[in-house]
Amino acid sequence: MRPVYAVSGGVSKFAKARPDKTFPALVKEAYDYALADLGLTHPQFLEIVDGTVASYFSDHFTRQLMAAIMAQDYLGMCPKPSHRVEGGGATGGICFQEAWKSVASGYMDVCLAYGFETMSHVATWKGNEFIALASDISFDYPVGGFYSGYYAMMVTRHMKEFGTTPEQMAHVSVKNHMNAYHNPYAQKRQKLTIEDVRNAPMVAWPLTRLDICVMSDGAAATILCSEDGLRKLEKASGRSIPRVRVTGIGRGTDAMRMADRPHQSYEDFLKYNLLPNEDTAETRAYYQHLWDEGFRYPGIHSFRAGRMASRQAYANAGITDPLHEIDFVELHDAYTSSEIQTYEDMGLCRYGEGGPFAASGKAFMPGVDYGLDLPEAPVCAVNPSGGLIACGHPVGATGLMQAVFAIWQCQGTIAKHFADPKLQVPDAKRGAIHSHAGTGTYVTVSILEKEN
Numbered sequence: 001m002r003p004v005y006a007v008s009g010g011v012s013k014f015a016k017a018r019p020d021k022t023f024p025a026l027v028k029e030a031y032d033y034a035l036a037d038l039g040l041t042h043p044q045f046l047e048i049v050d051g052t053v054a055s056y057f058s059d060h061f062t063r064q065l066m067a068a069i070m071a072q073d074y075l076g077m078c079p080k081p082s083h084r085v086e087g088g089g090a091t092g093g094i095c096f097q098e099a100w101k102s103v104a105s106g107y108m109d110v111c112l113a114y115g116f117e118t119m120s121h122v123a124t125w126k127g128n129e130f131i132a133l134a135s136d137i138s139f140d141y142p143v144g145g146f147y148s149g150y151y152a153m154m155v156t157r158h159m160k161e162f163g164t165t166p167e168q169m170a171h172v173s174v175k176n177h178m179n180a181y182h183n184p185y186a187q188k189r190q191k192l193t194i195e196d197v198r199n200a201p202m203v204a205w206p207l208t209r210l211d212i213c214v215m216s217d218g219a220a221a222t223i224l225c226s227e228d229g230l231r232k233l234e235k236a237s238g239r240s241i242p243r244v245r246v247t248g249i250g251r252g253t254d255a256m257r258m259a260d261r262p263h264q265s266y267e268d269f270l271k272y273n274l275l276p277n278e279d280t281a282e283t284r285a286y287y288q289h290l291w292d293e294g295f296r297y298p299g300i301h302s303f304r305a306g307r308m309a310s311r312q313a314y315a316n317a318g319i320t321d322p323l324h325e326i327d328f329v330e331l332h333d334a335y336t337s338s339e340i341q342t343y344e345d346m347g348l349c350r351y352g353e354g355g356p357f358a359a360s361g362k363a364f365m366p367g368v369d370y371g372l373d374l375p376e377a378p379v380c381a382v383n384p385s386g387g388l389i390a391c392g393h394p395v396g397a398t399g400l401m402q403a404v405f406a407i408w409q410c411q412g413t414i415a416k417h418f419a420d421p422k423l424q425v426p427d428a429k430r431g432a433i434h435s436h437a438g439t440g441t442y443v444t445v446s447i448l449e450k451e452n
Contacts, residue, residue: 001104002226004246006448007233009404010034014187014218014392017120023062024074026219027116030397031075034221034404037417039237042076048232049223050108051081055095055115056396057088060130062118071116088134089334091115092220092399093435093444097249099224100446109229113403116219117394127215134438136257147334148212150258150439152204155337158301159206161294164340164355166206170197171359171372172336173210173389178370180386182422185401187216187392193371197336211336216392220400222407242411243451248319250312250445252305254298258439261304263296273297273307275347276320283350290352297351303338303440306345310445313432314347317447322347323362323380326447327428328409330402332436333387342434346445348380368422384409384423399435399444406431410450 010033012018012026021029035045052075054068064070068084087094092115099113119127132146140150158164174194180186192210200208224246225233234241255261264272269291270284287295298304310322319325329346333339340354349357357363361374363382385391385405388398408414409428415421425431428450435444 002106004100004103005225005230006244006246006403006407007223007225007230007241008034008038009220009222009400009407010037011185011220011401011404012218013185014216014394016187016214016216018118018217023067023116023118023219024071026118026217027071027114027221028074030219030221031112031114034223038223038233038241039239040233044236046076048229048236049080049110049112051102052077052112052114053095053098053102054082054084055086055091055113055400056084056117057086057091058130058395061121061127063121071114077112087442088437089332089395090399090435090437090442090444091396092401093433093446094399094442096222096399096403096433096446097251097444099222100246100249103224103226103229110223110225110232112221112223113400114219114221115396115400117396118217119215119394120217124215139257148204148207151335151337152207154300154341154439155206157299158337158341161301162352162355166198167194168355168358169206169211169336169340170194172333172339173197174370174372175364176333176383176387177390178368179365179384179423180390182420183386183391183418186386186390187214188390190390207335207337213334213388213393216394218392218394218397218401220397220404222400222403244407244410245449245451246446247449248313248315248317248447250309250314250316252308252443254303254305254440256438256441258300261298261300263299266291269297273304275311275314275322277322277347278350286350295352301341302351303341303345303436303443305440305443306342306434306436309443310346313445313447317449319447323349326380326430326432328381328384328425329432329434330385330406331382331387331434332398333383333389334393334436336389338436339382339387342436343382346432346434365423366426381425384425399433402433402435403446406433406448410448
């Protein structure tokens with residue numbers, strides 16, 4: 001496989017509603033920004049780009065079948081090759097990886113990946129119904145299944161197994177909203193306290209409205225290329241482009257119905273799930289103790305698809321100690337509880353330690369005043385952009401939004417794009433983006449690294 005570089009990206013403003021633009025125009029907003037950042041015009045880029053990959057989650061929100069071809073036409077990309085991908089909340093992450101595969105395989109030298117969602121076209125209750133159709137409509141959906149209920153159930157199990165508290169979850173909300181306060185593209189730029197989060201209207205105990213992401217309108221676009229493609233882009237723009245290489249990708253899946261997720265034996269748990277940094281006598285003893293106390297994997301407190309995706313991505317990128325070898329993570333925090341669960345799946349801490357990790361300070365940004373008494377210094381910033389909870393969640397765009405922010409972090413250009421330096425991770429060299437669907441049915445993890 002050939003080296004693949006992520007060289008540019010753009011995002012539209014995410015908002016509860018964007019009545020000023022149609023969905024193709026939102027995609028063009030992100031696309032135009034990505035081109036301008038490279039110093040290229042559309043005619044110049046059209047001569048170089050080989051094709052595209054498009055992502056959006058649901059035809060229901062646009063009330064338009066084959067909406068991606070309308071965006072393709074609006075961008076002036078016809079008749080270049082394209083295809084649309086869909087995988088629930090992981091749609092944008094899958095799109096990014098499909099573009100990577102197009103370049104890595106040699107099929108393309110330059111590929112544009114774009115995604116969008118316009119969720120404001122339906123009432124919130126109807127939007128939640130559409131999203132609930134991503135659960136089993138023959139089993140879960142008829143008995144009142146909806147995603148806040150699923151995640152409330154999962155985190156209450158996490159609380160019972162490991163002692164996780166609502167206050168620890170609230171630390172995630174305070175962190176992500178405060179980060180988004182410095183992000184002009186974010187939908188919810190707020191300064192919150194733990195009390196604000198816990199006193200917000202309850203949606204599904206223990207999840208309040210400030211523990212949960214919101215539906216949004218928005219789009220995002222990234223440009224990926226090979227070394228030959230990079231030379232073409234640099235020649236056309238007349239400038240050197242900072243190299244950010246995609247060094248590893250990983251994917252995982254799980255059964256849609258949580259009741260169908262079998263428990264592994266302790267031996268298989270150790271064989272198939274331990275990360276290199278966990279394969280120690282101390283951690284094996286720790287997991288043996290949890291097992292003796294009734295812990296079972298994956299249960300409904302963990303996302304084995306997330307662990308699978310992480311293991312693959314880390315192996316490809318040569319990462320053995322993610323907490324100390326990754327400078328930042330843009331993580332799919334549809335719920336504060338899922339961010340805590342994903343800390344564990346990605347190996348930033350051990351299973352069972354996500355709650356204390358959330359309140360420790362290790363996942364926070366240095367130099368940002370959160371108004372919290374954090375016992376430890378930042379180690380690996382998680383959601384320095386603000387994540388889904390604060391940026392918004394236009395589903396087909398979200399994973400690509402993460403990629404855009406990761407590119408800017410590795411290029412060291414956050415201050416330029418945000419007009420505020422506070423969210424620039426100091427000396428960021430390596431980042432991860434994590435995209436997640438359903439209750440963990442599809443998960444993608446991609447690693448981006450700055451090349452010297």
